Amino acid sequence: xxxxxxxxLSNPESRFEIKTHEIYDDGWQSINEDDEPLPALExxxxxxxxxxxxxxxxxxDLGFEQSINPYRGCEHxxxxxxxxxxxxxxxxxxxxxxxxxxxxxxxxxTLLEKELSKPKYICKTIMIGANTDPYQPAxxxxxxxxxxxxxxxxxxxxxxIISKNSLIERDIDLLADxxxxxxxxxxxxxxxxxxxxxxxLEPRTSTPKARLRVIRQLRDAGIxxxxxxxxxxxxxxxxxxxxxxxxxxxxxxxQASYVLIRLPHEVKDLFKEWLHTHYPDRAxxxxxxxxxxxxxxxxxxxxxxRMRGEGQFAELIAMRFKIACRRFQLNITPSKGLDxxxxxxxxPQNQMDLWGWGQA
Numbered sequence: 001x002x003x004x005x006x007x008x009l010s011n012p013e014s015r016f017e018i019k020t021h022e023i024y025d026d027g028w029q030s031i032n033e034d035d036e037p038l039p040a041l042e043x044x045x046x047x048x049x050x051x052x053x054x055x056x057x058x059x060x061d062l063g064f065e066q067s068i069n070p071y072r073g074c075e076h077x078x079x080x081x082x083x084x085x086x087x088x089x090x091x092x093x094x095x096x097x098x099x100x101x102x103x104x105x106x107x108x109x110t111l112l113e114k115e116l117s118k119p120k121y122i123c124k125t126i127m128i129g130a131n132t133d134p135y136q137p138a139x140x141x142x143x144x145x146x147x148x149x150x151x152x153x154x155x156x157x158x159x160x161i162i163s164k165n166s167l168i169e170r171d172i173d174l175l176a177d178x179x180x181x182x183x184x185x186x187x188x189x190x191x192x193x194x195x196x197x198x199x200x201l202e203p204r205t206s207t208p209k210a211r212l213r214v215i216r217q218l219r220d221a222g223i224x225x226x227x228x229x230x231x232x233x234x235x236x237x238x239x240x241x242x243x244x245x246x247x248x249x250x251x252x253x254x255q256a257s258y259v260l261i262r263l264p265h266e267v268k269d270l271f272k273e274w275l276h277t278h279y280p281d282r283a284x285x286x287x288x289x290x291x292x293x294x295x296x297x298x299x300x301x302x303x304x305x306r307m308r309g310e311g312q313f314a315e316l317i318a319m320r321f322k323i324a325c326r327r328f329q330l331n332i333t334p335s336k337g338l339d340x341x342x343x344x345x346x347x348p349q350n351q352m353d354l355w356g357w358g359q360a
Contacts, residue, residue, distance in 0.1 A: 005203050006041060007077030008095040009273050012266060041096065043075055045138055047106040053148075054115050054126065059303065064160065067127040068112070070144040072103040074132040076164070078191075078202040079274045080231055083131045085265035094266040099204075102138050109147045113346050116155060123343040126152065129162035137204060140167055149174050155346060156183060158338035162228065164189040166206040166214050176221040182339040188215050188253075189228040190244050192237045200278050201236075212251045219252025224335065226255035232317055233261045234289035235282050241317070242324045249328040256330040258321050260309045261290065263299045289313055 055067050073087060077099040084094035092101055105111070115121060128134045134145040152159045153174050161168070161175075161184070168175075168186070178184040192198050193208045206214075218225040227248035232238045245256055263271055275283035287298070293309035294300040300309075308314060325331045 006099055007079040007203050008270050011093040011096040041100050043100050046103045048103040049106050053111040064127040066124050067130045069131045070105055070134050071132050073098050075137045076133055076205045080261050082262045084267050104142055104144050108144050109151050112151045117346040123340040125158040125160055125338050127160045133163055135163045135165035135167040155344055156342040158183045160185045162187045164205045166210040172221050175223050179223040185224040186218055187226045187228050189230050215251040215253050225253050227253040228257050230259040231261040232258055235286045245324045246328050249330055255335050256325055259307050268298045
């Protein structure tokens with residue numbers, strides 16, 4: 001069974017759940033198979049009143065030290081998403097719950113101004129979209145990401161963005177102005193150019209054509225843009241690597257990167273369920289190749305390996321990527337770092353106005 005516009009096929013308990021349940025077929029479905037299908041699952045949005053908004057990390061694999069996640073959970077429904085296990089921390093399933101129960105920062109601009117104004121704050125590029133997509137469908141209504149960008153723009157704070165949704169075009173006005181000051185870079189993720197594969201692999205993302213259009217529009221607006229061919233999945237989309245890089249380069253991308261599929265915690269079982277449903281003829285072979293890239297395991301979180309893997313297949317992907325980048329003139333010159341020197345923290349008057357103290 002598949003659910004319309006959803007990536008996960010089930011809603012398993014989180015790894016922290018004490019109680020478990022088993023699916024039992026009582027025959028009712030077969031008796032009533034002529035009944036109308038169940039309605040599509042709705043998305044429920046939950047406000048999240050956080051005390052802080054900037055997350056910090058010291059991972060040598062990530063390339064950034066600060067990030068903001070406007071949302072927890074993601075409507076895009078990418079079956080391979082490594083962020084799914086985070087829903088376990090709020091006692092929800094990394095499966096369907098992750099795609100249908102979305103938490104959003106309720107007071108992002110206030111929180112961000114407060115953190116930027118701290119005397120000990122050190123300006124470093126903030127990454128938006130490292131966990132879940134900041135331009136997922138809920139953003140069209142809530143504008144959480146937009147409000148964060150407005151604050152960063154106001155104080156000349158550098159930001160890097162990752163997305164696979166064309167909604168980012170809405171914010172080109174802000175991004176283009178920041179680009180003039182070397183304060184922004186954008187990465188557009190393209191997993192496949194096959195619309196049929198996209199529909200099951202990442203059902204609520206923008207189409208491949210729309211993402212290529214976004215790259216072109218960002219380029220035309222003077223905004224530095226890279227393509228991320230991610231994740232690469234053996235026997236599913238790895239054959240498209242060169243074509244993705246070629247079309248992204250034609251659209252205007254100057255930088256490129258790739259990541260191999262990662263299957264932490266509950267994602268392993270969700271992905272295997274997806275494989276056996278959509279590709280039963282090759283499911284075991286795909287998992288065998290993934291294990292070969294992970295030292296015999298389904299996932300290896302070791303720094304230096306979790307993004308690139310190991311073994312012959314991983315080395316082949318790395319070689320193909322390097323040759324393709326050279327062929328399509330990608331990564332020819334190193335990308336320039338973003339400028340942290342222009343940052344001007346909120347003034348005391350800004351803070352008084354923010355909390356309503358500066359009003360007569």
